[in-house]
Amino acid sequence: MSDDAATQELAALPGDALREGVVQALRDALGDALLDSLIKPNDDVWVRVRTDAWVQAGHVLRDTVGCDYFCFLSGIDWMPSPFGRGEDDPTAPAPERDSTIKQGYAGGDTRMQVFARVTNLSKHFGVTIKADVADDAPAIDSWIPVYAGANWHERECHEMFGIGFNGHPDLRNMYLPTDFEGHPLRKDFPLLARLVKPWPGIVDVEPLPGDDAEEGEAS
Amino acid sequence: MVLASDIQVAQNVGFAIIALTMIIAGVGVIAARNVVHAALSLVVVMAGAAANYVLLSAEFVAVTQVLVYIGAVMVLFLFGVMLTRAQVGKDAEVNNKNAVVAAPVALLLFGVLAYVLLKGFSDDKIAATTGNGAKPQDTAAISDLIFKPYLLPFWALSFVLLAAVIGAIVLARKD
Amino acid sequence: MLAVDLPYWAQSLLRVLGGTVAVLLPAGTIVYLFLFKMMSFMQSRLGPMEAGPYGSMQLFAEVGKWLQKEDLAPDGADKRIYRMAPLVVLVSTFLLVAVVPFGPDAYFTNFDAGVFYMLAVSSISTLGILMAGWSSANKYSLLGGLRAAGQLIAYELPMVLAVLGVVIQAGTMNLQQIVVKQNSDSIFGWDGLGNPYILTQFIGFAIFMIAVQAELTQTPFDMPIAESELVSGYMTEYSGFRFLIFFIAEFATAGVFSLIASVLFLGGWGVPFSWFGWDAATGSVDNWMNVAGPIIMITKMMVLSGIIMWVRFSYPRFREDQLQRFAWKVLIPVSLLNIMLTAILKVAF
Amino acid sequence: MTDLADRQKLSYIAAQAADARLNVELETEGMTLNIGPQHPATHGTLRIIVRLDGEQVVWAEPSAGYMHRGYEKLTEVRTFPQVTALVNRIDWLGSFANEVPFILAAEKLMEIEAPPRAQWIRTILFELSRIANVGLFLGDLGVQLGAVTPVFMAFRDREHVLNLIEGATGGRFHPNFDRIGGLKDDLPAGWIAETKQVMKKLRNFCTEMEDLLFGNEIFQSRLRGIGVIPAEVAKQYGLSGANLRASGVDWDLRRDQSLPLAYDKVDWKVWTHPDGDSFARCWIRLQETRESTLIVDQLLDTMPSGPIMAKVPRIIKVPEGEAWVSTENPLGEMGYYVVSKGDLGPFRVKIRSASFNNISIVPWVLRGVYVPDVISILASLYFILGDIDR
Structure with a gap:
């Protein structure tokens, strides 16, 4: 979104300097624990910190950068799903799929990452912060001492991705039964509805106004 | 008879x-x-x-x-x-073994009360109500009794009750 | 005099029938007119329209529905007490109506201590509510029952104190005589209106109506029921005709309390006696008042229960600590003040 | 009656006492009360376990998940246009508002922007769904506190708004009207004039609510000084929307971020309240409903003409990247963190729904209150089950 009218208001702000300031503040405080960062000018900023600097980064963000508003915390599994997008006929043999893990903005070294977003309410910007979690024993320190609201988000993340949060008082399941096995949002957790019968949804493409070319490949 | x-x-x-x-x-x-x-x-x-x-x-x-x-x-x-x-x-905790002791006491109490009542009132009869609503002991008479001859005991009783209420409040409040 | 000519059994039969009518009729009218129709109009909807013209038969449909329903009791409930509780509440209503005079001779009993009796039997319903709350074996019901008991005890007191003002002014506890007094008295020598105590005992009237609202556990005092919170409190587990009995008792009691309020404050069955040149001291009230009286009473009852329902549908509810505070810190001091004032004025004039 | 500051202090003391009691060992045998999953106050299937001492809450724990539908997983097997049908069902009272941030996120990744008319209509429908949602809240508030009448008025006037949404989109509850690059259709004839009428009715409704509920002594005494959330705590827990503004934080995503919506073209006010109690939260919502009607009126007056759809490819493939877009939904900040791998569908969508954060403060705010206040605080926090469980 780099168009003129919509960004007029943001242009009045310090803009890039503002977000570069955020990254600089984190670099000053964390040193080489700040692994990577990405700034989209006048739009958003991503940073990635080392796993052991996660809580410290939270403190810096809250106290130095002024992002005292906690938005959310969640996890992401960068492994491509071995089941594809569930559009194939389950009776046919599974096609060959590329399974190379490719992380998103601000890079990454592991299959799973934790990411969170905090917002500075007075200067009107947000920061997305990411951290890797180890493949063999995914765990990271809890953010509750920094942002009390992280409690439920970490519970959800633990339930959905199996990521442990050291120091969390109560990592019970929120949604699923206590004895549920597996972590549903991991990519290797199959969505069974798609595995037992073919999904017809993909062919549903509706024509658009002013679009007279009707020879779409999927119609 | x-x-x-x-x-x-x-x-x-x-x-x-x-x-x-x-x-x-x-x-x-x-x-x-x-x-x-x-x-x-x-x-x-x-x-x-x-x-x-x-x-x-x-x-x-x-x-x-x-x-x-x-x-x-x-x-x-x-x-x-x-x-x-x-x-x-x-x-299970409602009844206990003291029933053995309690039974004779209760019987004794019953005997004494019955004896006193019979002794005191055995031949008295209450006058039947007469016609339209006139009672042998109407409300006004009771209030006259309480507020005229027995006024002092009534007040004394009231003060005792008041003291009891205040005492209960004092006991119940810990702070 | 109609009643005198009848044999005892016929009189008794008439009284039982009359009592049943006096309980069910107000309940039915209040439910249909106020609960179904007035509430609907206040809420910009029509209310029941299908059964009968303007849904007037809806009530019978509802009763039929409830009678058909299964009489359920929770597994863990104390069944005997659970089944008895609604009846206790209803009995309280029937006992209450027994004392209301509907005309010079149209009464069920003529107690000397009528006011006192009325206050005594109205407290029996508390017992039924406690029984219902406890025996349902449901935490919501228990909370509701306990709240109800606390509330009814708290509001019994201002009610008694409010009535005391009337008793002092009338100089009698007999409801029949209170009616006669109000209609034969005069206000500073002018007897065009009699002396309905709503004028001189207005504070008492207001307190009485507030206490009635609380005794009936109607909004804003419906903490014990609190359907959005305690899920109808002590009635949670009831179904079928036992719920119906609670329901009838609730609205019948509203009617009976309105009747009592109109006896105490609005001149009861009477019209100002001076209009017809009556002098009640010599018993000159005409016999046709025995027929006109009930109609007058019902009219006054409808007005008062209309107000009760009106308040019920417009107000949110108090929290129970606010409700207790209101009773103990506002109503009781004010009603004590009212008694003092009445006593002083009574002695002065 | 104590004044507000005193009551806030009292509620603070009560909360501290509750903490202390929990930490020591309960002296008496407390009662554990299950509010929900089937309970009228939770309007949905939220379950709140409260431990009581008398009628005072010592400890409370919401237990969600009775309606978890796993939308984050489902989005991974849907195409981008299909996802809107899913997210419609998150906050089911303000459905259209759920679609907007997702569509905007997809548009951001594709670097396209809807034409002005589409932006205007989007904003109008967004505000209409806010009115439909919050209007119902105002009525429901009465029911939670025992006043039965307001809810019918709310339903009556919400009906007009639903009719408008139906007229424009064809769906009353789940419009599924937003498309990447614009909207499905233009507005029908006569819609604008009717909307103006309805907005007038809704302003009347707001005044009615002000008279019937907010001016009521009992209503105020039930809500003032109850459930106080200081601004610091509110920010820590990520409260949003009216809940945050009621704590005195002047933050509204409609004003404070730049999105291709028409909010910066109209003149409107962000309401805040310094108290942070239940009453403030409800009052803010009332003011916002009225403000929304004014926004809609102004937007209707300045509606540009033109196409409602940008030029988008026939088969939508979203370029690789990550985008976070959040909007000020009826319940608060609703955002989508969309990760795309250049495929037909998203690689991962993190749905940040308002109620999840708003309700996560419940264990904190319920300490030391009475059972009736549990209901009023829950009502004033205003959650929708689908928005918690997703």
């Missing part, structure tokens, strides 16, 4: 029914295996007493009985019981 014509049949039948109910309920009070059941049986006993007062043409006392004992005392009693030990079903 009194003659059959002297007995007001309806009244006696009524008394028999009420008395029987009260006895059954009275046994219920001590035999019930649940505190709430016992308390509710006690309510029936109280109500029976009130009904007996009506039979004795003492309406004011009957109404007072209902207001004070059923409406206030028993409700507070139940309130307390339900707040503290409110489980539904049988309660």
Whole structure:
């Protein structure tokens, strides 16, 4: 979104300097624990910190950068799903799929990452912060001492991705039964509805106004 | 022996029914295996007493009985019981072995009371109500008694009650 | 005099029938007129329209529905007490109506201590509510029952104190005589209106109506029921005709309390006696008042219960600590003040 | 009656006492009360376990998940246009508002922007769904506090708004009207004039609510000083929307971020309240409903003409990247963190729903209150089950 009218208001702000300031503040405080960062000018900023600097980064963000508003915390599994997008006929043999893990903005070294977003309410910007979690024993320190609201988000993340949060008082399941096995949002957790019968949804493409070319490949 | 014509049949039948109910309920009070059941049986006993007062043409006392004992005392009693030990079903701790001692005491008490009552009132009869509403003891007479000759005891009693209430508040508040 | 000519059994039968009518009729009218129709109009909807013209038969349909329903009792409930509780509440209503005079001779009983009796039997319903709350074996019901008991005890007191003002002014506790007094008295020598106590005992009237609202556990005092919170409190587990009995008792009691309020404050069955040149001291009230009286009473009852329902549908509810505070810190002091004032004025004039 | 500051202090003391009691060992046998999953106050299937001492809450724990539908997983097997049908069902009272941030996120990744008319209509429908949602809240508030009448008025006037949404989109509850690059259709004839009428009715409704509920002594005494959330705590827990503004934080995503919506073209006010109690939260919502009607009126007056759809490819493939877009939904900040791998569908969508954060403060705010206040605080926090469980 780099168009003129919509960004007029943001242009009045310090803009890039503002977000570069955020990254600089984190670099000053964390040193080489700040692994990577990405700034989209006048739009958003991503940073990635080392796993052991996660809580410290939270403190810096809250106290130095002024992002005292906690938005959310969640996890992401960068492994491509071995089941594809569930559009194939389950009776046919599974096609060959590329399974190379490719992380998103601000890079990454592991299959799973934790990411969170905090917002500075007075200067009107947000920061997305990411951290890797180890493949063999995914765990990271809890953010509750920094942002009390992280409690439920970490519970959800633990339930959905199996990521442990050291120091969390109560990592019970929120949604699923206590004895549920597996972590549903991991990519290797199959969505069974798609595995037992073919999904017809993909062919549903509706024509658009002013679009007279009707020879779409999927119609 | 009194003659059959002297007995007001309806009244006696009524008394028999009420008395029987009260006895059954009275046994219920001590035999019930649940505190709430016992308390509710006690309510029936109280109500029976009130009904007996009506039979004795003492309406004011009957109404007072209902207001004070059923409406206030028993409700507070139940309130307390339900707040503290409110489980539904049988309660093992209600009855204990002291029944052996209690039975003779109760019998003795019954004997003494019956003797005193018979001795004191055996031949007295309450005058029948006369025609339209005139009672042997009407409300005005009772209030005259309380507020004229017995005013001082009444006040003394009131002060004692007040002291008791304040004392209860002082005891209940820890701070 | 109609009643005198009848044999005892016929009189008794008439009284039982009359009592049933006096309980069910107000309940039915209040439910249909106020609960179904007035509430609907206040809420910009029509209310029941299908059964009968303007849904007037809806009530019977509802009763039929409830009678058909299964009489359920929770597994853990104390069944005997659970089944008895609604009846206790209803009995209280019937006992209450017994004392209301509907005309010079149209009464069920003429107690000397009528006011006292009325206050005494109205407290019996508390017992039924406690029984219902406890025996349902449901935490919501228990909370509701306990709240109800606390509330009814708290509001019994201002009610008694409010009535005391009337008793002092009338100099009698007999409801029949209170009616006669109000209609034969005069206000500073002018007897065009009699002396309905709503004028001189207005504070008492207001307190009485507030206490009635609380005794009936109607909004804003419906903490014990609190359907959005305690899920109808002590009635949670009831179904079928036992719920119906609670329901009838609730609205019948509203009617009976309105009747009592109109006896105490609005002149009861009477019209100002001076209009017809009556002098009640010599018993000159005409016999046709025995027919006109009930109609007058019902009219006054409808007005008062209309107000009760009106308040019920417009107000949110108090929290129970606010409700207790209101009773003990506002209503009781004010009603004590009212008694003092009345006593002083009574002695002065 | 104590004044507000005193009551806030009292509620603070009560909360501290509750903490202390929990930490020591309960002296008396407390009662554990299950509010929900089937309970009228939770309007949905939220379950709140409260431990009581008398009628005071010592400890409370919401237990969600009775309606978990796993939308985050489902989005991974849907195409981008299909996802809107899913997210419609998150906050089911303000469905259209759920679609907007997702569509905007997809548009951001594709670097396209809807034409002005589409932006205007989007904003109008967004505000209409806010009115439909919050209007119902105002009525429901009465029911939670025992006043039965307001809810019918709310339903009556919400009906007009639903009719408008139906007229424009064809769906009353789940419009599924937003498309990447614009909207499905233009507005029908006569819609604008009717909307103006309805907005007038809704302003009347707001005044009615002000008279019937907010001016009521009992209503105020039930809500003032109850459930106080200081601004610091609110920010820590990520409260959003009216809940945050009621704590005195002047933050509204409609104003404070730049999105291709028409909010910066109209003149409107962000309401805040310094108290942070239940009353403030409800009051803010009332003011916002009225403000929304004014926004809609102004937007209707300045509606540009033109196409409602940008030029988008026939088969939508979203370029690789990550985008976070959140909007000020009726319940608060609703955002989508969309990760795309250049495929037909998203690689991962993190749905940040408002109620999840708003309700996560419940264990904190319920300490030391009475059972009736549990209901009023829950009502004033205003959650929708689908928005918690997703």
